[in-house]
Amino acid sequence: xxxxxxxxxxxxxxxxxxxxxxxxxxxxxxxxxxxxxxxxxxxxxxxxxxxxxxxxxxxxxxxxxxxxxxxxxxxxxxxxxxxxxxxxxxxxxxxxxxxxxxxxxxxxxxxxxxxxxxxxxxxxxxxxxxxxxxxxxxxxxxxxxxxxxxxxxxxxxxxxxxxxxxxxxxxxxxxxxxxxxxxxxxxxxxxxxxxxxxxxxxxxxxxxxxxxxxxxxxxxxxxxxxxxxxxxxxxxxxxxxxxxxxxxxxxxxxxxxxxxxxxxxxxxxxxxxxxxxxxxxxxxxxxxxxxxxxxxxxxxxxxxxxxxxxxxxxxxxxxxxxxxxxxxxxxxxxxxxxxxxxxxxxxxxxxxxxxxxxxxxxxxxxxxxxxxxxxxxxxxxxxxxxxxxxxxxxxxxxxxxxxxxxxxxxxxxxxxxxxxxxxxxxxxxxxxxxxxxxxxxxxxxxxxxxxxxxxxxxxxxxxxxxxxxxxxxxxxxxxxxxxxxxxxxxxx
Numbered sequence: 001x002x003x004x005x006x007x008x009x010x011x012x013x014x015x016x017x018x019x020x021x022x023x024x025x026x027x028x029x030x031x032x033x034x035x036x037x038x039x040x041x042x043x044x045x046x047x048x049x050x051x052x053x054x055x056x057x058x059x060x061x062x063x064x065x066x067x068x069x070x071x072x073x074x075x076x077x078x079x080x081x082x083x084x085x086x087x088x089x090x091x092x093x094x095x096x097x098x099x100x101x102x103x104x105x106x107x108x109x110x111x112x113x114x115x116x117x118x119x120x121x122x123x124x125x126x127x128x129x130x131x132x133x134x135x136x137x138x139x140x141x142x143x144x145x146x147x148x149x150x151x152x153x154x155x156x157x158x159x160x161x162x163x164x165x166x167x168x169x170x171x172x173x174x175x176x177x178x179x180x181x182x183x184x185x186x187x188x189x190x191x192x193x194x195x196x197x198x199x200x201x202x203x204x205x206x207x208x209x210x211x212x213x214x215x216x217x218x219x220x221x222x223x224x225x226x227x228x229x230x231x232x233x234x235x236x237x238x239x240x241x242x243x244x245x246x247x248x249x250x251x252x253x254x255x256x257x258x259x260x261x262x263x264x265x266x267x268x269x270x271x272x273x274x275x276x277x278x279x280x281x282x283x284x285x286x287x288x289x290x291x292x293x294x295x296x297x298x299x300x301x302x303x304x305x306x307x308x309x310x311x312x313x314x315x316x317x318x319x320x321x322x323x324x325x326x327x328x329x330x331x332x333x334x335x336x337x338x339x340x341x342x343x344x345x346x347x348x349x350x351x352x353x354x355x356x357x358x359x360x361x362x363x364x365x366x367x368x369x370x371x372x373x374x375x376x377x378x379x380x381x382x383x384x385x386x387x388x389x390x391x392x393x394x395x396x397x398x399x400x401x402x403x404x405x406x407x408x409x410x411x412x413x414x415x416x417x418x419x420x421x422x423x424x425x426x427x428x429x430x431x432x433x434x435x436x437x438x439x440x441x442x443x444x445x446x447x448x449x450x451x452x453x454x455x456x457x458x459x460x461x462x463x464x465x466x467x468x469x470x471x472x473x474x475x476x477x478x479x480x481x482x483x484x485x486x487x488x489x490x491x492x
Contacts (some may be wrong), residue, residue, distance in 0.1 A: 010044075105333060159171065174468075294421040298416075338393065354386045354387065384415055
């Protein structure tokens with residue numbers, strides 16, 4: 001049901017989506033969704049309990065072991081997933097608005113980053129699935145071989161609150177196309193958009209048991225990850241949570257893919273066009289209000305051009321329009337929760353104590369009487385050894401780091417526990433590609449910032465394990481089987 005208040009609708013759901021049907025929860029706990037702009041409750045949904053997880057996993061297990069989904073042809077599965085993708089496209093503005101209301105993403109960015117990007121992830125998975133090598137013949141040392149890739153089984157997909165539909169699509173689209181069944185565990189901060197996805201999935205014709213969607217906290221997530229009925233865990237979240245997921249899953253030797261944090265460097269070379277670099281980096285430094293693992297949070301600038309670039313970046317950051325995330329003119333909204341606001345403010349204080357200089361921002365914006373806002377903040381004179389340069393803040397706090405020569409720039413970019421993303425800005429694209437090859441990070445861009453869903457995405461070092469997207473990410477949802485054939489065998 002919905003109830004109108006002074007700003008938006010109060011969205012209430014009383015059931016959980018288990019095995020393809022809306023059903024009453026076993027527990028009585030409720031998740032209240034709070035607007036980060038108004039600090040008012042905008043939604044209520046059931047909090048899934050361990051018994052609900054048991055039901056969802058059992059349904060997924062039956063659907064995989066006995067149901068039609070893994071036994072359908074690829075074209076039949078593609079037809080169902082295409083219906084999900086097409087319905088998502090029709091309702092993408094609804095998804096964008098609902099996600100913005102929950103996590104503060106400016107609606108102007110949410111349409112692309114939250115909604116259309118998710119639709120593109122569904123579409124890209126279909127493209128990859130059509131050309132994937134499910135079987136291949138090989139000449140073995142002892143005779144002919146048939147190598148098969150078979151769906152891994154029941155997948156637990158655990159997604160965060162910052163890009164809930166994008167990360168859900170990154171996991172569900174390949175898993176379902178592969179013939180797996182899935183339990184999607186969504187964040188308590190952003191459960192409302194998951195109900196839109198459930199409606200779409202129910203209407204698309206997924207067989208019984210193939211998909212369940214459960215809103216719950218970390219304790220229930222841990223129960224799901226450690227469930228003996230789960231064959232594969234695909235997780236996106238913090239490094240600390242990823243380590244815990246890996247620990248819990250290891251008890252059952254459950255296969256794990258982890259997409260974790262980042263502290264990515266944007267390297268500006270001395271020959272770069274300053275206007276192009278600033279215009280290209282700023283949107284992706286403060287994207288999703290700084291709440292993005294791929295955000296370019298360390299900006300490396302040559303000392304010879306430091307003053308010029310510091311002034312340009314400070315002016316661009318200070319000009320970002322802060323306000324209501326549902327206002328189309330807003331460029332930077334509130335953080336998802338009070339804890340995230342306080343985390344950013346604590347790091348701003350720490351940066352000052354470490355000796356870094358605030359070039360712009362540094363506080364709660366005076367224009368906002370309520371809401372979990374932090375000004376777009378740029379620190380200058382940052383040394384890469386400082387905690388604000390080494391730790392993922394996950395807020396609108398960016399570091400400007402000077403360097404001497406190119407070798408030092410590469411060293412600083414690499415001197416991080418993370419290795420998820422990055423970029424280089426130069427007048428010489430060929431040289432930029434050489435720089436990209438030298439920096440140990442999973443995704444890198446030259447004179448742009450991009451994440452192409454037909455290629456692999458993931459991280460080095462603490463940024464994760466395994467890949468999403470492209471044939472590499474699709475392959476994460478398969479087991480490999482080798483079948484030895486008799487010598488001289490030829491298919492009819």
